[in-house]
Structure formats: C-alpha cells, structure tokens
Amino acid sequence: MIRAIDRWLPSYLMRSRQRPVGTPEAPCHVFLAVCDHFEPFHHTDKQGALKAMADWSTAWPRIVGNFRDSSGRGPRHTFFFPIEQYDPDVLAQLTALCTETHSEVEIHLHHENDTAETLRQKLRIGIDHLAGHGLLSRTADGAPRYGFIHGNWALDNSNPAGKNCGVPDELTVLQETGCYADFTFPSAPDPSQPPVINSIYYAKEDGRACSHHNGHIAETGASDVAEKGLLLVQGPLGLSWKRRKWGLLPTLENADLTGANPPTLERFQLWTKLAPTVKNGPPWIFVKLHTHGGISRNYRTLLGQDAHYFHSSLAAFSARNPSMRYHYVTAREMVNLINAAEQGISNGANPMSSLDYSLTPPPTLRAH
Numbered sequence: 001m002i003r004a005i006d007r008w009l010p011s012y013l014m015r016s017r018q019r020p021v022g023t024p025e026a027p028c029h030v031f032l033a034v035c036d037h038f039e040p041f042h043h044t045d046k047q048g049a050l051k052a053m054a055d056w057s058t059a060w061p062r063i064v065g066n067f068r069d070s071s072g073r074g075p076r077h078t079f080f081f082p083i084e085q086y087d088p089d090v091l092a093q094l095t096a097l098c099t100e101t102h103s104e105v106e107i108h109l110h111h112e113n114d115t116a117e118t119l120r121q122k123l124r125i126g127i128d129h130l131a132g133h134g135l136l137s138r139t140a141d142g143a144p145r146y147g148f149i150h151g152n153w154a155l156d157n158s159n160p161a162g163k164n165c166g167v168p169d170e171l172t173v174l175q176e177t178g179c180y181a182d183f184t185f186p187s188a189p190d191p192s193q194p195p196v197i198n199s200i201y202y203a204k205e206d207g208r209a210c211s212h213h214n215g216h217i218a219e220t221g222a223s224d225v226a227e228k229g230l231l232l233v234q235g236p237l238g239l240s241w242k243r244r245k246w247g248l249l250p251t252l253e254n255a256d257l258t259g260a261n262p263p264t265l266e267r268f269q270l271w272t273k274l275a276p277t278v279k280n281g282p283p284w285i286f287v288k289l290h291t292h293g294g295i296s297r298n299y300r301t302l303l304g305q306d307a308h309y310f311h312s313s314l315a316a317f318s319a320r321n322p323s324m325r326y327h328y329v330t331a332r333e334m335v336n337l338i339n340a341a342e343q344g345i346s347n348g349a350n351p352m353s354s355l356d357y358s359l360t361p362p363p364t365l366r367a368h
Contacts, residue, residue: 002188002189002252003188003189003191004188004189004190004191004193005188005189007188007191007193007194007195008186008188008193008194008195008197008237010195011195011196011197011198012197012198012237012238012239015197015198019272019273019285020277020282020283020284020285021283021323022283022323022324022325023323024322024323026283027283027322027323027324027325028283028284028285028323028324028325029070029282029283029284029285029324029325029326029327029351030272030275030284030285030287030324030325030326030327031284031285031286031287031326031327031329031333031334031337032287032289032326032327032328032329033076033078033286033287033288033289033328033329033330033331033333033334034075034076034077034078034257034289034290034291034293034302035078035080035106035147035149035183035235035288035289035290035331036077036078036079036080036290036291036292036293036294037080037082037108037149037151037290037291037292037293038079038080038081038082038094038108038292038293038294039082039085039108039292039294039295040052040053040090040294041082041085041087041090041294042292042294042295046087046089046090049087049090049294050089050090050093052294052296052299053090053093053094053097054093055296055299055303056097056293056299056303057093057096057097059303059304060077060097060101060103060303061097061100061101063075063303063307063308063311064076064101064102064103066308066311067311067312067315068315069315069318069325069326069327069328070318070325070326070327071325071327071352073102073327073328073352074101074102074328075311075328076101076102076103076104076328076329076330076333077101077103077104077293077330078103078104078105078106078147078330078331078332079094079098079103079104079105079106079293080105080106080107080108080147080148080149080183080331081094081105081106081107081108081130082108082109082110082151083107083108083109083122083123083125083126083127083129083130084109084110084111084122084126086126086129091105091129091130091133092133095133095134095135095364098135098364098365099364099365102330102365103330104135104330104331104332104361104362104365105130105133105135105136105362106136106146106147106148106149106183106331106332107123107126107127107130107146107147107148107149107179108148108149108150108151109122109123109126109148109149109150109151110151110152110164111151111164111165111166112163112164112165112166113166114165114166114167115166115167116167116169116170116172116173119167119170119173120173120176120177123173123174123177124177127144127146127177127178130144130146131144133364134362134363134364135362135363135364136362137180137332137359137360137361137362138360138362138363139178143178144178145178145179145180145359146178146179146180147179147180147181147182147183147331147332147335148174148179148181148182148183148184149182149183149184149290150165150170150182150184151164152164152165152192153184153185153187153190153192153193154192155170155171155182155184155185155192155212156168156169156170156171156205156209156210156211156212157170157209157210158192158194158209158210158212158213159191159192160191160192168207168208168209168211169205169207169211170205171203171204171205171211171212171229171230172205174230175205175229175230179230180231180332180335180359181230181231181232181233181331181335182212182230182231182232182233183232183233183288183290183331184232185197185232185234185235185237186234186235186236186237186254186255187254188237188252188254189252189254193237194210194212194213195213196212196213196214196215196232196234197234197237197238198234198236198237198238198274198275198276199215199217199232199234199276200217200218200231200232200233200234200276200277200278200286200338201215201216201217201218201231201232201234202215202216202218202228202229202230202231202232203215203229203230203232204216204228204229205229205230211229212230212232215228215229215232216228216229217279218231218276218278218279218338218341218342219278219279219280219281219342220278220279220280220281220282220341220342220343220344221280221342221344222342231335231338233276233286233288233331233334233335233338234276234288235254235255235275235287235288235289235290236253236254236255236270236271236273236274236275236287236288237253237254237255237274238253238270238273238274239251239252239253240252240253240267240270242266242270243266253267253270253271253274255271255287255288255289255290256289256290256291257289257290257291257293257298257301257302258291258292258297258298258301259297259298259300259301262301262306262307262310263289263306263307263310264310264313265310265313265314265317268287268310268314268317271287271289272285272287275287275288278338278341278342281341281342281344281346282341282346282351284337284341284346284351286334286337286338288331288334314326327351327352329355332359332361333355333356335358335359336354336355336356336357336358336359337351337354337355337357339354339357339358339359340354340357340358345357
C-alpha cells in the first residue's frame with residue numbers, strides 16, 4: 001500500500017477530469033519545469049561536490065545544445081541550492097553552468113527548531129550569498145526575489161512529528177524575505193503531503209502549522225491576488241495504472257525523477273492529465289517536476305541515456321500531435337506564465353513572450 005495515501009486520495013478521486021483541448025490552429029501548451037533539490041554535498045565532502053559539478057558542467061550543456069522544444073529552446077533546469085550548505089567555489093561553478101545553459105538557481109533550505117526570527121536570519125544570509133553571485137530575480141529597486149523548496153518537505157512546520165522546521169508562521173517569513181512562490185510539493189509518500197494536490201494556489205498564513213492545507217486556486221481575472229498569500233506551484237500527483245506493482249496495484253506518480261524512475265514519454269502523458277492549469281485561463285498546462293540532481297545515481301539519469309531518450313521521444317511525440325506544444329522553462333519563467341494567465345494574457349500562439357512577465361531574469365542571464 002502507498003504510504004500516507006489517505007492524505008491525498010480523496011482529493012485525487014474527486015478531481016476534475018477536464019483537460020485543455022487544443023487544435024493545430026490553437027494548440028494546448030505544456031510547460032515543463034524541473035525543480036531540483038540540488039544537494040551536491042549529499043553524503044560527501046567538498047571534493048565530492050566539485051566532482052558532481054564537473055559532471056554536470058560536462059554533460060548538461062550537451063543536452064541543452066542537442067534538443068529543442070516547440071519554441072526552439074533547449075532544456076532548462078532550476079537548481080534549488082541548499083543555502084545552509086553554501087560554498088563559494090561550488091556556487092561559482094554552478095553560476096557559470098547556469099549562465100552557459102540559461103538555467104537558474106533558487107533557494108532550498110533544510111532547517112529545524114527555528115523561530116520566525118532565526119529562520120529570517122538564515123534566509124537573509126542565503127539570499128545575500130546567492131545574490132552575490134548574480135543569481136535570483138530582482139525587483140525594480142534591486143531587492144532579490146526567490147523561489148523556495150523546503151528541505152525534508154516540512155513547509156510551515158507540517159511534519160506530523162514536528163520535525164524539520166519549527167516555524168508555524170513560515171509562509172509569512174517567506175513572503176517578507178522576497179519569496180515569490182513555493183515549489184515543495186508533492187511530497188507523497190511523505191506524511192507532510194497536503195490534502196491539496198495538482199494545484200496552483202495561494203495559501204494565507206494563519207499562524208498555525210500547515211496553513212497551506214487550504215487556499216485560493218489561481219484564476220484568471222481574480223482580484224486581490226496579493227492578499228491571498230504565498231503562491232504554491234505543485235507538481236502532478238496520482239496513480240499510474242500502466243506501471244503496476246506485482247502486475248496488479250497501481251504505482252505512485254509523484255513527479256520525482258530518480259535513477260530508478262527516469263522521465264519517459266509514458267510519464268509525460270500522465271503528467272499532462274494530472275498537472276494544474278490556471279482556472280478559466282488559456283489552454284496551458286504547468287508540469288512542475290522535481291529531483292535530487294546532486295546525487296550521482298540520479299544525475300546519471302538526468303544527464304545520460306535516459307534523458308536523451310526522453311527528449312528525443314518528446315520531440316517525436318510533439319511532431320505527431322500538432323494540437324500540443326511543449327516548452328522547457330525555469331521555475332521563475334513558469335510563475336511568470338502563471339501570472340500572465342491570471343491577468344488574461346495568452347499572447348495567442350506565442351505564450352513564451354511572457355517568460356519575463358513579472359519576475360526579471362537574474363543578472364547573470366541578463367548580462368548573457
């Protein structure tokens with residue numbers, strides 16, 4: 001049995017089966033963002049972390065150069081770097097890789113037994129470190145903005161055992177320090193999985209743990225979006241009946257890319273059936289995937305034959321289906337597209353003109 005399935009199965013069973021329908025003249029657009037819980041220091045030292053960076057720096061530019069989506073762009077990757085593991089040499093290599101490949105870096109944080117103030121201090125230090133490398137989006141007055149992934153999934157003190165956070169008003173702290181969206185979920189089969197699934201929504205902090213267990217769905221034409229709280233962008237979560245355990249039971253699809261569960265065309269087709277849209281918005285599907293790409297057993301899949309086969313299969317599938325277009329985007333670009341859809345901006349056949357709609361590129365990419 002899939003662990004913690006009771007936390008999300010009712011929402012899964014009651015979900016709407018309606019999906020955007022495209023035509024060759026007005027295609028459905030699928031946006032793919034890989035949000036990497038990037039931990040090159042996982043069970044290793046600095047030498048091991050630099051080895052991971054060297055492997056990425058060799059293989060990732062080749063993938064970006066060899067494949068093109070429906071807009072003519074190569075694959076994109078968003079490295080959510082654990083700010084508590086900051087190392088200037090590793091970050092320098094990661095920054096150079098992102099500048100070369102148009103990938104981006106956002107904030108990942110593992111923390112425990114914090115207060116709002118100690119968390120605020122950790123975030124400010126981490127923001128300063130990444131901004132010092134020319135990373136992160138900026139406001140008009142130069143203040144950094146960032147996307148966030150909570151280490152160990154425990155956003156807003158949501159671990160049932162009370163571990164891995166400690167801050168029941170975490171959403172407020174994130175917003176106060178410049179967080180533009182959270183990309184933590186889904187976390188199933190972890191017990192921190194919220195009952196809200198397959199959604200893009202705003203969660204308002206109520207001062208108690210698990211404030212994100214309720215919220216307002218992102219919708220075109222909705223007013224007072226800024227008052228609704230923190231934006232959460234979830235990846236697809238559901239049951240895969242084509243990949244069965246013991247030939248009988250469905251397996252869990254939780255958008256995780258691992259060495260044992262690589263990206264495939266079959267999974268892509270299921271992602272598009274589960275992933276969220278903006279309510280009453282254009283025919284745009286937002287597929288947010290995750291991985292732990294600093295770990296060698298996973299990045300061999302992300303950078304090796306499995307990845308090459310996936311990107312090739314996706315291109316061939318798109319060529320056979322003119323009613324669908326697919327686009328590689330970063331986490332920041334995905335939120336810009338969400339914001340544009342909320343404002344009723346679809347840009348006809350060229351949604352990619354909204355990639356920088358509300359959040360600017362980091363200085364490293366603007367200079368590039």
